[in-house]
Amino acid sequence: MFHKNYEQRLSSWSCLRQRLESAVDPFQEVIDFYKQAPYVSIHTDPWSQDMWPDPWELVYENQYDEFCTVLGMCYSLQLTDRFKGSEFEIHICTLESLSYVYLLFVDNYVLGYDNNKVVLKKDLPMDLQSQTVYAMPKLN
Helix, strand or coil: CCCCCHHHHHHHHHHHHHHHHHCCCHHHHHHHHHCCCCECCCCCCCCCHHHCCCHHHHHHHCCECHHHHHHHHHHHHHCCCCCCCCCEEEEEEEECCCCEEEEEEECCEEEEEECCEEEEHHHCCCCEEEEEEEECCCCC
16 A cells, blocks of 8 residues: 555555454454654654644655554544444553554553554553553544
8 A cells, every 4th residue: 555646545544444344353453554654753742742643634744653653543544433332542652661662542552552453451561651542533
């Protein structure tokens, strides 16, 4: 998807959201999808929610830093019927004295902690500290 023009990216993103509706493991599906995104070091200020790109701006800009990858996963899941009753939060966390980690909480699941799979909230390490929590507004 990520190396196509804007209209083709929108179409590919729509197909992803359709697959998520019936996927056996929709979290893994969305993780695998965004692992293919072109990575940039810094694109969006995670501390300034009013400056975050909306879903269509994110697809248009096609620039994915660590934060935008989590944001893309969030938007993709939010814009499905399957997850329209779910609660979504983006957490900016620290782990020990390392740099910031951006996590997507969907009900009791967490995406972004282990870049290759979803983890349960209860399985996060005790020393992981949320510095800021953004409750994501409903999109669907």
